[in-house]
Amino acid sequence: MRHIISMLMENESGALSRVAGLFSARGYNIQELTVAPTEDETVSRLTLVTEGNEQQIEQIVKHLNRLVDVVKVVDLTNGEHIERELLLIKLMATGAHREELKRLADIFRAQIVDVSATTYTIQLVGNKSKSDAFINALDASLILETVRSGALGIMRGEKRLQI
């Protein structure tokens, strides 16, 4: 099953390589990964997506907790949560396609954020399945470049990941 694991880690050089190294050394797979600063400048928020059965995920979380630079870990998939990723996609947009692609973007509540004589760059925010659905709805021959942020996640309600 797909799990979104989110953690706060010390803003130390090499902290990310400890997380990535743990996954490669123990044969786990990182499918998506994002890291960025938070309101607290001493920590970064790292979110990753991995696959595994319950026992594997339990081991992954335990091993992440064992890393000295990792302050807090949560498996967001365990509770109610919001998942979002940002998709930027550059499409060949000429002739009749220009109108068609604009309509499709509207249907998915995506926005065209850059335009050239022959291309559109479209931005879409949603969970993984929404991005997948949008990409699947496109004529594959029109796709010039795809950039996905990977999943971000946050717990619903008053629960939060904090130190």
Added chain:
Amino acid sequence: MELTGAQIVVKFLEDEGVEHLWGYPGGAVLPIYDALDTTATKLQHILVRHEQAATHAADAYSRATGKPGLVLVTSGPGATNAITGLATAYMDSIPLIVITGQVPTNMIGLDAFQEVDTVGISRPIVKHNFLVRDVADLAETLKKAFHIALTGRPGPVLIDIPKDVQNAKTEYTYPESVNIRSYNVVTKGHSGQIRKAIDLMMNAERPVFYTGGGVVLGDASAQLTELVRTMGYPITQTLMGLGAFPASDAQSIGMLGMHGTYEANLAMHHCDVLIAIGARFDDRVTGKIEKFCPTAKIIHVDIDPASISKNVKVDVPIVGPVAQVLEDMLDMLRHEKRKPNSEAIAAWWKQIDEWRSIKCLTYQPSTKVIKPQSVIELLHEITKGDAYITSDVGQHQMWAAQYYPFDKPRRWINSGGLGTMGVGLPYAMGVKMAFPDAEVACVTGEGSIQMNIQELSTCLQYGLPVKIICLNNRFLGMVRQWQEFFYDRRYSMSYMDSLPDFVKLVEAYGHVGMKVTDPAELETKMREAFAMKDRLVFMDIQTDHTENVYPMIPAGAGQNEMILV
């Protein structure tokens, strides 16, 4: 007071109470070596002949004393030579502290002379590591390193210090304590879980204690012994756990695992309650996981949550320091009204005694050729079972574990997890440095000993009169054994050709060498060797090369599928 980074390192180690430091100088660590010369008052540095030996010696020093082992090496090749020692310590959870010199901060990443990414290379084989970029952080980082290495599940920590940081000056005060918000150690097991464990133990009909290195590292030998005796159940110990419970006690059914006893492995296979304490269900213990303890409810006490249900799913996990958890168990047992099921336990012991009666460690004695097992038995007799025994890795290691019953913890010093050939001699040095008056013997083979034989020189310089018991069968014995069993007797590269004359070699290093080929001479020679209290004696003992280690569970087989002879 204002000190240089190098002086801070030395001053800190002394303030921390460190007495011995193993190392080898080089360009990037010269300031610290200079500070050792000018600043150190109590700290003794031992100059090894290869950095790998420094890490092993410090590792053994820690295994024997429970204190951290300290290593100081230079950047680049100094650091890479220390890597095997770090990995060895990591696999066996030994608190080793390795300080490495690094090129100056402004040259990091420029492929400078003797530069490697030490922190990157060592990352997967240390509990944690640090690169100190600012001298102001140095003392606190050193304190953190000690704290992390020694607490929780212990392990090695590396501190990489660039040369300019060693030369920079700052105010130094000894940090008495340190707080790491992301590093919290469990100090007590969950009482509800301990209660559940007691319930399972009380109702057990075929229980077995299975204990490991965690009991030794957690200094829980006394509590374990009391618990096992209180319950009256059989106990089997892993290679790393030997000595935590006295092997000579009737409740001990020997080591378990690939070369464990028949009774221990069958008791594991047939038990209904398995009480695992400070053991990690290693593949050399479990055999094929699917066939492991098929009828058992499993209790697992371990300080490291990640060890629990890693290889085998357990029923009652208890996370906590072994000594404290066992204390709590004993406390609950003192108020316990129920008694173990004496009828079932008696029947269980009867079954175990039947398994025991086949005497699986019996071997065919000989008057023509020296049997390796007999050498270990004699070693046990001559040292009255009270020596520190270090070993290398291979057949001799297994024979030492099987035929030298350990009654005390921290007496059996070997590389269990990583299985590092070459540790034996540096291990003996580390132990002898810690306990100069104790008898220290290194059981080795002609293969392993050559991996760090240069340390004979260190032994002379520092007066470390250890006894080297080299079981020389002219083969990489364990490799040969596997080739005999599993590769149709094709002995690819396992014959040791062109061996040196060990007696001459050892004499050249300034020690005493003995060659023994006749079984009739063995005892006299060994007594002679141990009578030379202040000399290192190397016994080159020519043993039967056809001898194999039995019993054996072939890789991938179940615990009940042993090859006996």
